[in-house]
Amino acid sequence: MIHTINQNIYLPRPAIIKELIVENSQIKTFDLSFVDEEYNKTFTYAPGQFMMVSIPHCGEAPISFSSTPSRPGTLSLSVRKAGTLTNAMHELTEGAFIGLRGPYGTPFSMDALKGKNLLFVAGGIGLAPLRSVINYCMDNEKDFREITILYGSRLPSDLAFTADLDLWQKRPDTTCLLTVDQAEPGWNGHTGVVTTLFDKITVDPSSTVALVCGPPLMIRFVLAELSRMGIQDEDIITTLERHMKCGVGICRHCHMDNKLVCVDGPVFNRAELRNLEVAELLT
Numbered sequence: 001m002i003h004t005i006n007q008n009i010y011l012p013r014p015a016i017i018k019e020l021i022v023e024n025s026q027i028k029t030f031d032l033s034f035v036d037e038e039y040n041k042t043f044t045y046a047p048g049q050f051m052m053v054s055i056p057h058c059g060e061a062p063i064s065f066s067s068t069p070s071r072p073g074t075l076s077l078s079v080r081k082a083g084t085l086t087n088a089m090h091e092l093t094e095g096a097f098i099g100l101r102g103p104y105g106t107p108f109s110m111d112a113l114k115g116k117n118l119l120f121v122a123g124g125i126g127l128a129p130l131r132s133v134i135n136y137c138m139d140n141e142k143d144f145r146e147i148t149i150l151y152g153s154r155l156p157s158d159l160a161f162t163a164d165l166d167l168w169q170k171r172p173d174t175t176c177l178l179t180v181d182q183a184e185p186g187w188n189g190h191t192g193v194v195t196t197l198f199d200k201i202t203v204d205p206s207s208t209v210a211l212v213c214g215p216p217l218m219i220r221f222v223l224a225e226l227s228r229m230g231i232q233d234e235d236i237i238t239t240l241e242r243h244m245k246c247g248v249g250i251c252r253h254c255h256m257d258n259k260l261v262c263v264d265g266p267v268f269n270r271a272e273l274r275n276l277e278v279a280e281l282l283t
């Protein structure tokens with residue numbers, strides 16, 4: 001009976017909120033566990049993939065994994081208040097249930113990152129999917145060279161994942177620089193958009209892969225800067241957001257030219273983007 005039910009790909013599986021972490025006034029991280037313990041044990045995913053998350057009567061939306069599969073038993077989704085579903089999620093407390101289906105989407109190719117210097121550039125909630133990759137790389141540090149993380153938020157109080165940022169800043173093999181668009185009292189760090197941090201780092205374009213995630217305008221300027229630094233289009237990787245309904249390539253709601261963000265993405269390199277006529281992403 002259960003087997004038959006699970007053949008319906010649109011049917012969400014119930015998951016319980018084990019722990020809630022308030023990242024800032026707009027973002028919460030949900031540490032989750034499937035109610036079906038057997039399924040929970042066998043569930044796997046890859047950095048860059050997403051789940052379709054639902055609450056009855058509030059809708060469904062794609063949310064990326066912010067946890068890493070290199071830490072088995074963790075399934076975290078970090079959610080910024082944006083509309084009907086995400087506002088309802090922010091009202092939930094530990095012990096409440098949500099629906100999950102997935103994992104969906106083409107992940108970051110972790111094999112392609114092996115032996116490379118990695119430059120992560122994130123803005124706001126964009127650090128969520130990159131956190132999954134960063135912590136994976138740190139858990140498998142012998143496979144990767146130097147890690148540089150540039151992270152920007154609007155205000156100091158908007159910085160998310162501060163516990164991770166503290167850990168990353170303490171690592172001798174990692175450079176983690178923060179910036180805010182606008183300082184607040186007590187902020188002694190860098191002020192300016194995330195691209196202003198590029199002056200503070202040295203990048204070898206021939207051995208560096210850059211991974212970028214954030215608001216569309218930030219992606220546009222960061223991609224242009226990375227190309228100016230000489231990084232090849234194939235080594236500039238970003239994620240795209242489009243509204244989607246099914247998540248599995250059937251409804252075509254998230255199409256961009258001949259690509260579907262849900263199955264062909266959400267991870268794309270800049271060479272792939274240049275083939276799509278998404279002018280707003282190309283300078």
Ligand SMILES: Cc1cc2nc3c(=O)[nH]c(=O)nc-3n(C[C@H](O)[C@H](O)[C@H](O)COP(=O)(O)OP(=O)(O)OC[C@H]3O[C@@H](n4cnc5c(N)ncnc54)[C@H](O)[C@@H]3O)c2cc1C
Nearest residue numbers: 061062063064078079080082083084085086241242243266
């Ligand atoms: C692959 C992927 C991964 C994502 N990962 C994350 C993540 O990790 N964390 C996170 O917080 N968010 C993530 N998002 C974004 C998230 O899915 C959206 O913010 C989602 O719309 C939230 O649903 P909602 O019901 O709360 O908001 P909605 O009610 O959908 O409203 C959100 C905004 O979209 C507008 N809108 C609603 N419907 C449409 C439509 N059909 N076309 C255009 N605009 C519309 C609304 O006016 C509003 O401004 C991801 C999106 C994608 C595609």
